[in-house]
Amino acid sequence: MHILHRRGWEIPESQATPESIYLNRRALLGGAGALAASAILSSSARADTDPTADLYPAKRNEKFTLDRDLTPESNASNYNNFYEYGTDKYIGGRAQLLRTRSWTVKFEGMVEKEMTVGIDDLIRAMPIEERLYRMRCVEAWSMAVPWTGFAMAKLVEYAKPLSSAKYVRMETFLDSSMAPAQRLPFFPWPYVEGLTMAEATNELAFMVTGIYGKPAVKQHGAPLRLVTPWKYGFKGIKSIVRFSFTDQRPKGTWEVLQASEYGFWANVNPQVPHPRWSQASEEDIGTRERRPTLLFNGYGEYVADLYKGAEKEKLYM
Ligand SMILES: Nc1nc2c(c(=O)[nH]1)N[C@H]1C(S)=C(S)[C@@H](COP(=O)(O)O)O[C@H]1N2
Numbered sequence: 001m002h003i004l005h006r007r008g009w010e011i012p013e014s015q016a017t018p019e020s021i022y023l024n025r026r027a028l029l030g031g032a033g034a035l036a037a038s039a040i041l042s043s044s045a046r047a048d049t050d051p052t053a054d055l056y057p058a059k060r061n062e063k064f065t066l067d068r069d070l071t072p073e074s075n076a077s078n079y080n081n082f083y084e085y086g087t088d089k090y091i092g093g094r095a096q097l098l099r100t101r102s103w104t105v106k107f108e109g110m111v112e113k114e115m116t117v118g119i120d121d122l123i124r125a126m127p128i129e130e131r132l133y134r135m136r137c138v139e140a141w142s143m144a145v146p147w148t149g150f151a152m153a154k155l156v157e158y159a160k161p162l163s164s165a166k167y168v169r170m171e172t173f174l175d176s177s178m179a180p181a182q183r184l185p186f187f188p189w190p191y192v193e194g195l196t197m198a199e200a201t202n203e204l205a206f207m208v209t210g211i212y213g214k215p216a217v218k219q220h221g222a223p224l225r226l227v228t229p230w231k232y233g234f235k236g237i238k239s240i241v242r243f244s245f246t247d248q249r250p251k252g253t254w255e256v257l258q259a260s261e262y263g264f265w266a267n268v269n270p271q272v273p274h275p276r277w278s279q280a281s282e283e284d285i286g287t288r289e290r291r292p293t294l295l296f297n298g299y300g301e302y303v304a305d306l307y308k309g310a311e312k313e314k315l316y317m
């Protein structure tokens with residue numbers, strides 16, 4: 001496999017160097033870490049047998065078509081952002097420390113009744129389907145993959161939010177025993193993201209439980225992760241444990257880290273450069289070809305209306 005050139009990290013440059021040095025010193029995260037992780041893998045993989053495996057492959061929803069080839073699985077699953085396992089892209093081995101069962105998801109805040117649900121009960125309550133989506137990282141790489149999961153609108157319906165709720169805030173697990181990088185001081189753990197209710201119930205917003213016709217792979221954010229294909233990839237929070245319905249706009253992790261570079265909306269727009277690089281084109285992690293980036297990542301017909309009247313906001317960062 002080709003190793004892509006490293007692009008600018010999403011974290012401020014001033015922090016990137018000390019962080020990567022610190023990471024390399026950690027026994028669990030350096031070369032020794034990969035060995036440790038693979039030793040643990042054989043036992044944890046058995047413990048994580050997926051009780052919903054019979055749901056895969058799910059029927060494909062043909063409505064969502066691609067303008068490019070699917071990215072080979074070996075590229076998509078070996079080039080990831082998952083800072084809980086380090087700031088480099090090759091966290092696939094380390095991410096096997098993630099224990100995806102047992103796993104519970106909490107619904108709280110402005111809901112009829114707060115509840116905590118086991119992941120398997122939740123998945124079985126949802127209409128599972130496969131969708132082919134493009135994904136565009138803010139770092140200007142992209143892929144096109146078959147996700148399995150269910151419409152986020154169905155999850156919102158299940159959670160029964162009050163009409164006063166305006167946003168949904170999502171949180172990743174916090175447990176350094178299965179994500180050693182969560183001991184690092186630079187990051188405001190746990191990872192947080194948020195959407196407006198209109199975004200969360202837009203038909204494109206998708207809760208992912210699987211990829212390539214199989215239950216979710218840990219490095220992609222098993223057992224439950226968000227994808228919003230019209231937004232930069234960092235909105236797609238992985239390994240979610242909590243959905244909080246609120247009338248306050250949530251601050252995502254990247255906005256907390258560097259508000260001058262990353263905002264709440266993060267809609268893809270080739271004409272609005274990141275302060276440190278152009279967003280005009282992207283590199284496909286499968287073919288390594290560059291292609292022009294599309295407004296809303298090509299999904300404008302579904303989502304452009306969501307932002308009418310909000311033009312003065314920083315919609316594209
Ligand atoms: N919890 C968590 N979720 C996360 C991230 C992360 O570091 N931690 N990285 C985000 C970023 S920057 C991107 S581009 C996508 C990458 O998804 P992939 O590895 O499945 O391609 O996950 C997003 N979700």
Ligand SMILES: [Mo]
Nearest residue numbers: 137138233234
């Ligand atoms: Mo990203």
